[in-house]
Amino acid sequence: MQRLTPLRMTAAAVIAVGGLALIQPASAAQAAPDDRQAAFAEAAKAYDVPESVLLGVSYLESRWDANAGRPSNSAGFGPMHLTDAAALSDLPATDHHGQGEEDPRGDDGRPLAVTAQPAAPAEIPASLRTLEKAAELTGASRDDLRADPAVNIRGGAALLADYQKQLGAPLSADPAEWYGAVARYSGAAEAEAAKFFADEVYATIQAGAERVTDDGQRVGLKAVPDLKKFEKWLERLGLRRPGRDGVECPPTISCEWIPAPYQALPDDDYGNHDLSNRPWNQKIDYIVIHDMEGYFGPSVDLVQNPARPASWHYSLRSSDGHIAQHLKTKDVGWQAGNWYVNAKSIGLEHEGFLGEGAAWYTEAMYRTSAKLVRYLAMRHGVPLDRAHIIGHDNVPGTLPTTVRGMHEDPGPFWDWARYFELLGKPLHASGGPKAQSVMILPDYAKNQPYYYGCDRKNPTADCAPHGSSSIWLRTEPREDAPLVKDIGKHPTGDSLYSVYDHSARANTGQRYALAERQGDWTAIWYLGQKAWFHNPAAQPTAVPSRGLVVTPKPGLATVPVYGRAYPEPEAYPANVPVQAITPLQYTFSAGQRYTLGLAAQGEYYRAVTFDASQHVVVRGKLKYYQIQFGHRVMFVKADDVVVSLA
Structure with a gap:
């Protein structure tokens, strides 16, 4: 059942965090x-x-x-x-990887058993x-x-x-x-x-x-x-001097090598990542931003366990921005829950919690993270935009059955606008008022949408107001209209105002095709439907952003969307099982448009054995476009759509 938006809490409200009552004095508020x-x-x-x-x-x-x-x-x-x-x-020192429904590897060719594990107490x-x-x-x-x-x-x-x-x-x-x-x-x-x-x-x-x-x-x-x-x-x-031998970091930041093990396990199993030779055999298209849902020390300990079905390239500490590198960027981490994205990405884990007990990240961590990403992007030719620098919450499910379990970090409190300023690529308007696409760009501090679920002990309690990168999307241009629905996340129910539910949210830096305007309200195409958000001229939450869009080819009533860009069956050699090209549960109809983020050739990295010499990259002729379809990016076949400038 969808919750109604309550009246906004005042800054002097009692804030419950992990059972601790924090009261902002009236003198501070005034x-x-x-x-x-x-x-x-x-x-x-x-x-x-x-x-x-x-x-x-x-x-x-x-x-x-x-x-x-x-x-x-x-x-x-x-x-x-x-x-x-x-x-x-009493806050959890959990590692969200390998917990819940998401398989961090996200590969049908080698599915991993995912079981929830109890959290270790934080040191x-x-x-x-x-x-x-x-x-x-x-x-x-x-x-x-x-x-x-x-x-x-x-x-x-x-x-x-x-x-x-x-x-x-x-x-x-x-x-x-x-x-x-x-x-x-x-x-x-x-x-x-x-x-x-x-x-x-x-x-x-x-x-x-x-x-x-x-x-x-x-x-x-x-x-x-x-x-x-x-x-x-x-x-x-009297501080220790960690070794930098082999780290892939710019010299201006603090970085050390704490390797994740590549190790054979019983029953022909192995962990906890895959060897590769990127970018020579696979182009790196993405840098994925995560939060740990835990503290730095326990998370670093977990990535050193070969039996844990999860790994990532870098861990970043909140208090001072210190970085530990665990995988070479040429190798593939099990981090994003989508094997196609894993095979083409570098994963960064940031200390912290999406919503439990905290709502902000330090400037020190933002700065080191931005320096690292800028370095990696330049080294691997990754464009600095929100089609390539993505959150874990922007990674699509691989199949209709995996959509519901995909993770939602770093969440609405990650300040994407500040992050891109530090990357040297500040987000801004382009194309003027006649542009037919928009970029989500609210004022982070002033944009304080309602959420609930920030208190682990009381998961239905309202979150305290705080700046946010996300905006709510509604079925009609009015504040009391229901949130738009996500048939993948909630097949039979409504989207939620939970801080952990992205089903009806758009995020800073994301580009969407314009659908309609009515007064202070703007509609975009989102998950196959019109989605409305408040966008007053005096305090806009989106700006014009001209760019490429796709729409169904003439004669097609609807177009399927996909969670990965796999090759056509004919591209596979005889010794590599064909991976099915399975559409997700979503489609979009003639007359709708979605912004194009990148073009991709069908590709599958077959890596299911400990012997890396047996790994194979399969490339096909099938061409895809990555589109901003909902909160997550998804793919369409190029043959199904027409590309235009809007």
């Missing part, structure tokens, strides 16, 4: 628009920390946002990201307990440090000053003297990770920054272009 700036100045003066250093550290953690007192995906609170994982220890390192130390240094309560931005900023200043003293460094007015304390603030155990964090903070101080925060606070950091940094203090931190 603060003057420059109070945050004053709070930084006062805290810096009170603890003898250069204001530029305090602002720079906070920017890299939270971009000065308060997030209404909610924790980050690594249990950090407030503008200074003071971590209090001990209070959130909470000292770096995730900085709020406790801040309470000791300032005398403030934990509740105030979590919920009051000014108190939180004082806690961060106190920590920086304490780190400076521990290093034997002076409480100097010169920001250059604080490099070691800034590196220590990252919480990293690796020298490279601490250095990356400090370098990014100092780069921010040198360039300066200014923005309006999520709660309307004007904050600025005046540029210090001639800033130096005294790295001598870094040596006193």
